[in-house]
Amino acid sequence: SAVISQKPSRDICQRGTSLTIQCQVDSQVTMMFWYRQQPGQSLTLIATANQGSEATYESGFVIDKFPISRPNLTFSTLTVSNMSPEDSSIYLCSGLQGGGDTQYFGPGTRLTVL
Amino acid sequence: KQEVTQIPAALSVPEGENLVLNCSFTDSAIYNLQWFRQDPGKGLTSLLLIQSSQREQTSGRLNASLDKSSGRSTLYIAASQPGDSATYLCAPPPHGNQFYFGTGTSLTVIP
Numbered sequence: 001s002a003v004i005s006q007k008p009s010r011d012i013c014q015r016g017t018s019l020t021i022q023c024q025v026d027s028q029v030t031m032m033f034w035y036r037q038q039p040g041q042s043l044t045l046i047a048t049a050n051q052g053s054e055a056t057y058e059s060g061f062v063i064d065k066f067p068i069s070r071p072n073l074t075f076s077t078l079t080v081s082n083m084s085p086e087d088s089s090i091y092l093c094s095g096l097q098g099g100g101d102t103q104y105f106g107p108g109t110r111l112t113v114l
Numbered sequence: 115k116q117e118v119t120q121i122p123a124a125l126s127v128p129e130g131e132n133l134v135l136n137c138s139f140t141d142s143a144i145y146n147l148q149w150f151r152q153d154p155g156k157g158l159t160s161l162l163l164i165q166s167s168q169r170e171q172t173s174g175r176l177n178a179s180l181d182k183s184s185g186r187s188t189l190y191i192a193a194s195q196p197g198d199s200a201t202y203l204c205a206p207p208p209h210g211n212q213f214y215f216g217t218g219t220s221l222t223v224i225p
Contacts, residue, residue: 043203043215103160103205105159105160
């Protein structure tokens with residue numbers, strides 16, 4: 001199994017600023033993902049964080065707005081850039097261990113943009 | 115792209131009742147399916163993982179079934195409790211290990 005932690009757990013930010021969310025896994029995972037859950041909606045996959053290379057973004061999400069880093073097999077960051085109130089969401093990272101079985105999720109980061 | 119539908123969208127039952135949550139998906143070329151619960155404002159908790167070679171998986175009062183040919187999975191909750199109140203999501207991964215979630219079933223168990 002894997003335990004995933006995220007920092008910060010929540011933040012309130014001003015429009016136009018940027019926030020970097022950290023995701024730490026207690027064991028190596030082959031794949032890491034970033035999701036967004038807007039109020040009242042289900043999860044939406046933002047991107048797959050690839051170790052040592054550029055993340056793979058889903059349709060509607062771009063690197064300039066959501067730069068992602070993954071320097072090793074246990075750590076990733078997601079930055080929400082030039083924030084607007086529409087970016088207010090819960091952001092979750094997840095990890096998938098070798099074999100493609102159970103996906104583990106972090107507790108989420110609740111972001112409010114004023 | 116995989117499309118996932120969950121029915122019902124919301125369910126309210128009295129404590130002690132048995133209930134069934136339904137999940138259907140469009141691409142049956144899956145190798146497993148996972149059920150999660152999400153408490154308000156929290157991340158997802160994995161409940162059950164069914165491999166494509168299995169038809170059922172059980173954990174305590176939870177039983178999940180998978181019928182790949184029809185593109186359906188069900189989550190059965192026995193003797194529901196107020197602590198079961200949450201949103202339940204199913205996630206059948208297509209090839210590539212990317213997960214697409216439905217909108218979930220919001221369950222309320224009334225004491």
